[in-house]
Amino acid sequence: MSEIVSELSGVIRRFGAKTVLDGIDLTIRKGEFIALLGHSGCGKSTLLRIVGGLDDEAEGSVRTVPETAVAFQEPRLFPWRSVLENVSLGLRLPDPEARAREVLEEVGLGDRATAWPRELSGGQRQRVALARALVRDPSLLLLDEPFSALDALTRLTAQDLVRRLIAAHGPAVLMVTHDVEEALLLADRVLVMADGGFVHDERLDLPQPRRRDDPEIVRRRAHLLGLLGVIQEDRSA
Template sequence: MATDVGELTRVQGLTRVYGDRTVLDGLDLELAPGEFVALLGRSGSGKSTLLRALAGLDGDVAGAGTVEVPGGVSVVFQDARLLPWQRVLPNVILGLPGAERRGRESLAEVGLAGRERAWPNELSGGEQQRVALARSLVREPRLLLADEPFGALDALTRLRMHGLLRRLFEQHRPAVLLVTHDVDEAIALADRVLVLDDGRIAAEQRLDAGASPAETRAELLRALGVTQDGRREKSS
């Protein structure tokens, strides 16, 4: 169970088991307040499992360890998960009665002022993800968990959303853990990039450590077992 410990996000000895498969194996992790961390890993490496543990959404999964999070956690998924029978503003303030003003302000922050009464099916995929971001930020979270939120968007829309997310992060300063398969996305957005492998953090790169983006990219690809041309390296 995730517990509230103030501002620090801390995971210690986290293990999660599905059947006979150990997905997370004694994982340790800390996120400082206001830190933007990207998490890379191969498919099935446990990235989404870690996010669910931090969000307190995996109570029926076998495992051990401790998860300590700030009081105030929001999650953004790859699918915007908007209620189709509700207009945009009610989707943003879902579960927050009387928060219409805050909801309008959040929509303005993501560039959707004036779209409060639109239906979700009237929005593009990028606009739906903007609504999802507004819904998360209206709660003023101290920890924002983002599970491949731009994975379903086209390349140009993704670039625009990168700029928006980074700008919103600078304004609100929550701790952010972004799960992504995209090394370039991780480098563009994060202060620190982690690689998850065999249920543990296998590599870490800080983006302010003096290495060039090209050097950082090469190191992260190497940690993922991928060559610069995108091919999987052979095991020795």
């Protein structure tokens, strides 16, 4: 697949009589960060699961590199294992714990390696989940609304952390989100889903880090919200 880490062609996914994905074509290339936007139920998470090989009932062609990791909305940590054990579990390296400690340092949790998941805050548990996904140096990282359960301040910190981690590790990323601003701050390509397909495909050739008050971000945010049918208040009055 050379520069392509995932390629979908004519993908259809039905749940009973309902067609959620109707002929999806998508190519994800090395280093690309794609954000998926759309209303609840439009098929974003279904598409992500298909890309990640977690749903084998889709029709069409799906090819994804095996070096793929997923971080979900819920951290899904094993409560009976320590933070270090959660991150190093299944890691096939001469010294898996050393590698796990290295990535825990990257996410700011080097001092919590021996802690139990119940002893961590929501933001810390999500950072452990990110460490577990990145510890294998995946070619493709799938993020399914990884920040939606966090409070506003923790979410901002987590977004900045992800931006820095992606820059350091360099995987391609497919992220499902409901947050238009989040998509604009992190991604270099935004896809809007509706009616079983993509209704908008936008490239973001903007330098990182990005500012929420940047006029270009504000303009694009208004455009995407309009596509999603969100009416903004007129604050000029």
